[in-house]
Amino acid sequence: MFRKSFQVDGVHVRQARFYCSAAAYGCFKINGSPVSQDLLNPGYTHYDKRNLYSVYDVGSLLRQGTNVISAVLGNGFYNEIGKVATWGFESARWRNRARMTCMLRMEMEDGTVREILSDGSWRTAVGPYLVNNIYAGDKYDSRLEKKGWELAGYDDSGWQEAMVVSAPSPLLAAQKMPAIRVSEELGAQGFRSQGDTLFIYDFGKNISGFCKLRIQGNSGTQVGLQHGEIKLPNNRLEVGNIACYYSPMEDKEFQTDTYMLNGELQELSPQFCYHGFQYVEVRTSQPVHLTKESLRAEFFHTALEPVGMFECSDELFNKLSAATHVSYLSNLQSIPTDCPQREKNGWTADAHMSMDLALLNYDGILLYEKWLDDFLDNQNDSGRISGIIPSAQWGYDDWIGPVWDAAMFGIPMTLYYYYGDTRPIEKMWPACVKYLNYLKGRENTEKTVTYGIGDWVYYKTQTPTDYTTTCYYYFDNRLMAEFARLLGKDGTAYEQKAQYLRQLIQCKYFDREKALFSNGSQAAQGVALYLGLVPKEYEQRVADNLSQMIAANGGALDCGMLGSKTILRMLCKYGYADQAFQIANRTEAPSWGNWIKRGLTSLAETWNLSPTFKDASLNHVFLGDIHAWMYQYLAGINYDEAQPGFKHILLQPYFVKGLDWAKGSYRSPMGMVKSEWVRRHGRIVLDVEIPANTSATLSVDGKKQELHSGRHHFVYEKTKNKH
Ligand code: BGC
Numbered sequence: 001m002f003r004k005s006f007q008v009d010g011v012h013v014r015q016a017r018f019y020c021s022a023a024a025y026g027c028f029k030i031n032g033s034p035v036s037q038d039l040l041n042p043g044y045t046h047y048d049k050r051n052l053y054s055v056y057d058v059g060s061l062l063r064q065g066t067n068v069i070s071a072v073l074g075n076g077f078y079n080e081i082g083k084v085a086t087w088g089f090e091s092a093r094w095r096n097r098a099r100m101t102c103m104l105r106m107e108m109e110d111g112t113v114r115e116i117l118s119d120g121s122w123r124t125a126v127g128p129y130l131v132n133n134i135y136a137g138d139k140y141d142s143r144l145e146k147k148g149w150e151l152a153g154y155d156d157s158g159w160q161e162a163m164v165v166s167a168p169s170p171l172l173a174a175q176k177m178p179a180i181r182v183s184e185e186l187g188a189q190g191f192r193s194q195g196d197t198l199f200i201y202d203f204g205k206n207i208s209g210f211c212k213l214r215i216q217g218n219s220g221t222q223v224g225l226q227h228g229e230i231k232l233p234n235n236r237l238e239v240g241n242i243a244c245y246y247s248p249m250e251d252k253e254f255q256t257d258t259y260m261l262n263g264e265l266q267e268l269s270p271q272f273c274y275h276g277f278q279y280v281e282v283r284t285s286q287p288v289h290l291t292k293e294s295l296r297a298e299f300f301h302t303a304l305e306p307v308g309m310f311e312c313s314d315e316l317f318n319k320l321s322a323a324t325h326v327s328y329l330s331n332l333q334s335i336p337t338d339c340p341q342r343e344k345n346g347w348t349a350d351a352h353m354s355m356d357l358a359l360l361n362y363d364g365i366l367l368y369e370k371w372l373d374d375f376l377d378n379q380n381d382s383g384r385i386s387g388i389i390p391s392a393q394w395g396y397d398d399w400i401g402p403v404w405d406a407a408m409f410g411i412p413m414t415l416y417y418y419y420g421d422t423r424p425i426e427k428m429w430p431a432c433v434k435y436l437n438y439l440k441g442r443e444n445t446e447k448t449v450t451y452g453i454g455d456w457v458y459y460k461t462q463t464p465t466d467y468t469t470t471c472y473y474y475f476d477n478r479l480m481a482e483f484a485r486l487l488g489k490d491g492t493a494y495e496q497k498a499q500y501l502r503q504l505i506q507c508k509y510f511d512r513e514k515a516l517f518s519n520g521s522q523a524a525q526g527v528a529l530y531l532g533l534v535p536k537e538y539e540q541r542v543a544d545n546l547s548q549m550i551a552a553n554g555g556a557l558d559c560g561m562l563g564s565k566t567i568l569r570m571l572c573k574y575g576y577a578d579q580a581f582q583i584a585n586r587t588e589a590p591s592w593g594n595w596i597k598r599g600l601t602s603l604a605e606t607w608n609l610s611p612t613f614k615d616a617s618l619n620h621v622f623l624g625d626i627h628a629w630m631y632q633y634l635a636g637i638n639y640d641e642a643q644p645g646f647k648h649i650l651l652q653p654y655f656v657k658g659l660d661w662a663k664g665s666y667r668s669p670m671g672m673v674k675s676e677w678v679r680r681h682g683r684i685v686l687d688v689e690i691p692a693n694t695s696a697t698l699s700v701d702g703k704k705q706e707l708h709s710g711r712h713h714f715v716y717e718k719t720k721n722k723h
Pocket of ligand 1: 347
C-alpha cells in the first residue's frame with residue numbers, strides 16, 4: 001500500500017490527468033475513489049522489455065484542501081512467488097518486487113501546471129494484503145485493514161518511506177487497447193450448503209473473473225473460495241481437470257481466494273488474480289450464515305467492443321454461438337490466452353486459429369497489435385519465438401514448433417484482411433525475416449522443417465506432424481511473399497521457397513492415384529485444400545475424398561485443431577455444404593454439439609471428454625472456428641483479400657438443408673454489413689445490406705452478381721448450394 005497527500009489550495013484545477021503504470025498491477029485511487037473501473041491493469045508484457053501505462057481524466061476526483069493518491073500493488077506474472085505453476089515464472093529474468101510509477105498532472109485555472117510524482121516522499125505499509133498469486137489467488141486479512149488510509153487526515157507517521165526503485169524496463173509505452181473490465185455480474189443459479197461451514201455455488205455459466213462475497217462472521221474466521229469448472233455428484237468441487245500443472249504453495253490452493261473476517265458485515269473480493277469457473281466452493285473455519293445471494297460472480301476480460309451478430313433457426317448453433325462468445329472473452333486477459341483456469345498463457349496457435357471468430361465478433365485490432373509487440377519482445381537472438389507469448393523463458397522448444405509459430409504471419413495477415421491496415425505487417429516484417437532465417441538453419445536435406453506439433457487434440461487419427469509442419473512452412477513463405485508485395489519489398493526468395501515447398505508436398509505427401517494427402521486423414525485433406533496445396537486439377541477429387549471419408553466414418557469428424565479450422569470450410573467450398581451442416585449439427589462425440597448436449601456453456605479443449613469431464617479444460621477457444629464458419633458460410637459475410645477492410649465484400653450464403661433461416665451482421669471498418677435469409681413457401685428470401693462506399697459480389701448457386709451499397713432483396717425459387 002502506498003499513499004501520498006498533497007494540497008490544492010486557492011487556485012482551482014481546470015483539468016487533471018493521472019498517468020500510471022505498475023509491474024504487475026496497480027489499483028490507484030484518488031481520495032478513496034478508483035481512478036477507473038479497469039481491473040488487473042496494466043496489461044501483461046515481457047516486463048523487462050516493455051511496460052504499459054494508462055491515462056485517466058481525474059479532475060472530478062480532486063478537491064480543495066488535502067488530497068490523497070493511494071495505490072495497492074499486485075504481483076501478477078511479474079512476481080510469481082514460489083514454484084506454483086509449470087511455466088517458470090518464478091524464475092523469470094524480470095522477476096522482482098511489485099512496483100509502480102505514476103504522475104498526476106493538474107492544469108490550474110491560472111494557467112500553471114502542477115505535477116505530483118511517485119517518489120521517495122510517498123509512504124508505504126503492508127496492511128491486509130498478505131499474498132497474491134495469479135494462479136493461486138489472493139489472501140487478505142481484513143483484521144489488518146487500516147481504516148481511512150486512502151483519505152485525507154489519516155495518520156501515516158507509522159508508515160515507512162517508499163523506496164525509489166528502478167523501472168522494470170527501459171520502455172514505457174501507452175496502452176492503446178481497451179483495459180480489462182467487468183462485462184456482466186452473475187447471481188448464483190444453484191446453491192447448496194453442507195452444514196454451516198461448506199457451501200457450493202453454481203453460476204450457470206463457465207466464465208473468467210472473480211467473486212464478490214457479502215459475509216459476516218466471527219473475527220478471525222478463515223474463508224476460502226475455491227473456483228472450478230466441475231461439480232461432483234456429492235456437491236463438492238472437482239479441480240482435477242485444471243490443477244494438473246499446479247504445485248500447491250504453502251497454505252494456498254489452486255484458484256482459491258482466502259479471507260480472514262473482522263467481525264463486521266463485509267463485502268470482499270480479490271484484486272490481483274482471476275479465475276476460470278462456473279462453481280465456487282466456500283469453506284469456512286467457523287460457522288457462518290450464507291445464502292444464494294451472498295456470492296456474486298464478476299465476468300471480466302479485455303473489454304473489446306462487439307461488432308458482430310449471428311443467429312439462426314438452429315438452437316444448437318445459437319447455444320454454440322453463446323459458448324464461443326464466453327470462451328473467446330474468458331480468454332482475453334490483455335493477451336489472448338488458451339484457458340482462464342489452468343494455464344492463462346498466450347499460446348500462439350490458439351489465438352491464430354481463432355482470428356476469424358475473434359474479428360467477426362469483436363473489434364480486436366488494438367489488442368492484437370499489442371500482442372504482436374509481445375512477439376517482438378519474445379523473439380530471441382536466434383530468431384526463435386516461444387509457444388507461449390509472453391514467456392519467462394519457457395517454451396522455446398522443438399516439441400511446439402512452426403505450426404504454432406505461424407501465428408506471427410497469420411495474425412498480421414488476418415488483421416490486414418479485416419481492417420485493410422498494413423502497419424501490423426510492417427511492424428512484424430523484420431521479426432518474420434529473422435524467424436525464417438532461423439527456420440532455414442533448421443532445414444533437413446529436403447530443405448524443409450519437420451519438428452513440432454500439428455493437428456493437436458486429434459480424436460483418433462493423428463496426422464503426421466512432418467507433413468503439417470511442412471505445410472505451415474509453406475504458409476509462412478507464401479504470406480511473406482504477400483507481405484513483401486504489400487510493403488513494396490522484394491519477396492522473390494520467399495515466393496520461390498513457397499513454390500518449392502508446394503512442389504515438395506505434392507511430390508512427397510500426395511498420392512495422385514488416390515488423390516489423398518499424407519496418411520489420408522481428414523485433417524491432412526482439409527489443410528491441403530485450405531492452404532492451396534492441391535494441384536488445381538485434383539482439388540475436387542481431394543474434396544470428394546474428404547467428404548466420402550467423413551461419410552464412411554458415420555458422418556463424424558476425426559481430427560484435431562487444424563481439421564476443426566479447415567474441414568467445414570472446404571466441404572462448403574467444394575459442394576458439400578449440406579454435409580458440413582450435418583457435421584456441425586451433430587451431438588454425438590466427436591462434435592461441438594456434444595459439448596452443448598452435455599451441458600457445457602463454453603467450448604472445451606478436446607473432443608474426448610470423459611463422462612466426468614475430468615481430463616481437460618472446459619474453456620478453450622481454439623476449436624471454435626465453427627462460429628466464424630456460421631458467419632462466413634451460413635450468413636455468407638466475407639472479406640475480399642484483394643480489397644481488404646471490407647471495401648469490397650464477398651457475400652456467399654449457403655442455404656443449407658435443415659436450416660430455416662440465418663442472419664448475420666458485422667460492423668466492418670466501412671460500416672454495417674448485413675445478410676439475412678429465410679425459407680418462405682418453398683422459396684428463399686435473401687436480404688442484404690452493403691455499407692456506403694463499398695460494393696459486394698453476391699454468389700448463389702455459382703451465379704455471381706455485383707451489388708452497390710444499400711439494401712437488396714432477392715427471392716430464389718430453388719438452390720443447389722453450389723458456388
Ligand atoms: C494448451 C493449448 C496449447 C497446447 C500446445 C496446452 O496445454 O492449453 O491450448 O496450444 O498446450 O501444446
